[in-house]
Amino acid sequence: EVQLVESGGGLVQPGRSLRLSCTTSGFTFGDYTMNWVRQAPGKGLEWVGFIRSRPYGGTTEYAASVKARFTISRDDSKSIAYLQMNSLKTEDTAVYYCSREEYLYYDSSGYYPLGHWGQGTLVTVSP
Amino acid sequence: QSVLTQPPSASETPGQRVTISCSGSSSNIGSHTVTWYQQLPGTAPKLLIYSNNQRPSGVPDRFSGSKSVTSASLAISGLQSEDEADYYCAAWDDSLNAWVFGGGTKVTV
Numbered sequence: 037e038v039q040l041v042e043s044g045g046g047l048v049q050p051g052r053s054l055r056l057s058c059t060t061s062g063f064t065f066g067d068y069t070m071n072w073v074r075q076a077p078g079k080g081l082e083w084v085g086f087i088r089s090r091p092y093g094g095t096t097e098y099a100a101s102v103k104a105r106f107t108i109s110r111d112d113s114k115s116i117a118y119l120q121m122n123s124l125k126t127e128d129t130a131v132y133y134c135s136r137e138e139y140l141y142y143d144s145s146g147y148y149p150l151g152h153w154g155q156g157t158l159v160t161v162s163p
Numbered sequence: 164q165s166v167l168t169q170p171p172s173a174s175e176t177p178g179q180r181v182t183i184s185c186s187g188s189s190s191n192i193g194s195h196t197v198t199w200y201q202q203l204p205g206t207a208p209k210l211l212i213y214s215n216n217q218r219p220s221g222v223p224d225r226f227s228g229s230k231s232v233t234s235a236s237l238a239i240s241g242l243q244s245e246d247e248a249d250y251y252c253a254a255w256d257d258s259l260n261a262w263v264f265g266g267g268t269k270v271t272v
Contacts, residue, residue: 082264083261099261138210141214145194145255153207153208155207
């Protein structure tokens with residue numbers, strides 16, 4: 037069974053840093069692109085970024101709102117994805133979900149839907 | 164403001180049909196397939212429709228999706244109380260180099 041479990045959330049002051057982890061099991065982690073998606077309280081979903089699998093370069097892409105402040109990394113030996121968040125702002129307060137792409141069909145563009153999600157971890161940025 | 168535009172709410176009585184629209188542009192829906200997610204209260208999102216109109220295993224055929232040029236829609240027929248949820252459309256955007264979501268539509272049965 038595919039499982040994704042986020043951890044590392046909590047209360048942090050503006051300007052500080054926090055690192056989230058996404059611990060996975062039930063699949064070959066190294067074969068998949070991993071995404072982070074967040075949801076502010078009472079708001080909609082916002083994509084944060086992803087890290088491609090090593091066969092596809094292990095490269096990253098980020099939303100404009102977090103670029104240069106957030107960094108996604110992965111440890112394929114431990115099946116864990118990370119989200120390092122620096123210079124946190126109050127508007128970064130949200131539940132952060134990690135998710136795995138689902139390769140249900142071939143897409144020539146290389147972008148696939150998110151088929152498995154963790155339960156989320158709450159990050160609260162407040163003085 | 165979300166890049167993809169959805170109505171904030173929709174409601175219908177049990178057994179009826181409801182349709183949710185999702186409007187985008189040439190850089191997202193016009194260039195890539197559309198995905199729909201269902202988010203039940205207090206839970207993580209769940210993949211509902213992929214590649215515009217395909218259902219993952221386990222999703223009832225009451226749910227259907229379609230796409231035309233730069234817009235997409237999700238239809239739920241034979242509405243049931245357990246369909247009360249927030250529904251989000253999503254697509255990759257070539258201009259932003261990012262996944263973009265609609266603002267979400269709250270369906271009330």
